[in-house]
Amino acid sequence: MYQNINEQFATTARQFADTAAQVNRLALSSAEKAFGLQLSTIEQNTNAAFAFWGELAEVRDIDGLKAVWPKGVQTARESIERSVSAGQEAFGQTVATGEAIARIAKGQVEAAQAKAEEAVQTATRATAGKPRK
Numbered sequence: 001m002y003q004n005i006n007e008q009f010a011t012t013a014r015q016f017a018d019t020a021a022q023v024n025r026l027a028l029s030s031a032e033k034a035f036g037l038q039l040s041t042i043e044q045n046t047n048a049a050f051a052f053w054g055e056l057a058e059v060r061d062i063d064g065l066k067a068v069w070p071k072g073v074q075t076a077r078e079s080i081e082r083s084v085s086a087g088q089e090a091f092g093q094t095v096a097t098g099e100a101i102a103r104i105a106k107g108q109v110e111a112a113q114a115k116a117e118e119a120v121q122t123a124t125r126a127t128a129g130k131p132r133k
Contacts (some may be wrong), residue, residue: 030097
């Protein structure tokens, strides 16, 4: 009797550890992608800003400033768009990862429910064959 309980416990613990490892891999992969995306966006925005500052440093008069000013506004707009787009993409990745984790959890719950129902049916059949005292 104890051997059966120990085996069930060991099997359940192993399944839990496997599932936890799978969920951790998904979460880590998602975080890695989001971090890479944000880092890439920061790099692009920084490069664009330094390019604009380089042009601005070469300006010597008001006419030059008038010529460079629209480029600065354009650079700022593009940087904001890149940042918002990266944020949306990272959020979408997070949602997709959450859905994948939910599917894993749902599968585990359904498997546990099926095992429990099987155990109940087995116990019911076993007790149905025994006479009552």
